[in-house]
Amino acid sequence: MDTFDSHSLDRDYIFLQDNHLKQLSQDDLVQLLDDYYNSDNKVVDILSRHHLSMRPGDLSRELPYIKIEERCPYDNSRLLEQIPSKTRTQNWLNNKICRQCGHTVYYQTNYLCDCFGCQEKRSEFRDDLAKMGTKISKQKKDYQKLSLESKVDLSAFIKMDNNPFGYRKVGVTHKNTDTGFLITESLKEQKLIYPSRDNDPEDFDKIDFKSMSYRGNWEEINWELNIKVLNYDYRQTLDTVEYMMLNQDLDDFEVESLYRKIAIESLTNYFLYSTEFLSYATPSKETVQQVVQELLSEYTPEMFLETILSTLHNYDLLAKNREKLFEKKGFMNLVQNEIKKTKKSKGTGRPAEKRSIEAAELLSDPKADAFFENVVDDPAWMGKMIPAENDSAQKLPAHELEAMIDYVEDDISIIPEELAGAKSYSITEHGILVNYKLGTIMYSDQLSLYKLAKEKNLLSEGSDWWSTNGFNFTVEKFYSLKFLLELAKTLTNSNIKQK
């Protein structure tokens, strides 16, 4: 935000139109401005002292322009800006105008300049955008081959687009992550959508036509669908995508995973939002996600949500736990305890169906809506148990996976040295155990060990769960599959005893 120095007033003033102030000499004008900005005199009195017959309210509108440092991108002349009204000197924000070509930088961001230079630039930009679009759309994606999640995202995306404001406002529950933004981002990354040719350069922060990479204000951008459905025209394709109309057999496993993912995501966001709302220490998203994931195996989303709400409104309970609430997991632990207490003691007198529809509305986001309208047609899903997680697909929190990838050993040439001093070994379902004089080392990959740690309830807070004392072996690193196979081969062909 610019500021206007109202103490150095002897400047070059420019009037773009005839007005009352234009008639004054430079000295009179400076005198008047000094009175206006730097005295407590009323505007009426100032005007009469300078023999000006105008309405006091018009003064700020008739103030002159000055040249500012910023220059016109088309002819390099310095831009003009009207000096601010008295109350706006610290917050000086007016249109910036080029006197040569009329180029205007509007202070309202939704106004676009229509000068010749800008029109030219826009039309060049649109030509480039069209070329990029043609390139991307040469490889239209086959709708049938998309993942279920992409299809749900696409459906949600088109429904959002029916909103005249572009984005659907996703409600207070999603302040933390704007689901609409994430959907757009993901579809754009997969090149399932691309910006149409009618966009304005102002809506992009960055665009590189060569590498076809761009970032921008997704809410303002118009998109084109990069999808094909055999023998369908654009309109039919659009309908197919919006209502997910192809009668394909859905993969049960895929449906259930997405069901869980959507329920967990919605509840996690709601949880984080509630914590933020209380302004206590906020636990990390991964932590909340993990708790939600665990609780959903025993409780319905509706029970979960109602407990959050009743805890939020239970002032006695909050007051009693005031201290705890300032801990990172404070509110979460409280809700967790409450949900265990109130298990199955639901008697609010309203039909469960009705309550869960209300709950679903509270957690409503475009993705959940699209899923529960098109895939599992179930408005009352909140009142039901979320399908159990498939054991073989336990999901690792992203930060743990990231931390572990740094530890993966892939260099098989170190195996002989590694096995020096080994006494015996055993090959187990979780990995290869090698006994040395000083102890046992586990050679395994991260996922198998994570699963073992989870089964044994050894997962602690933080990212280095593998250094737990709960294992009767040491985990120094993780190993690639190639490394493990080679290690097993070397051990079997060696003199080291198998136990």
Ligand SMILES: [Zn+2]
């Ligand atoms: Zn200009």
Ligand SMILES: [Zn+2]
């Ligand atoms: Zn312009």
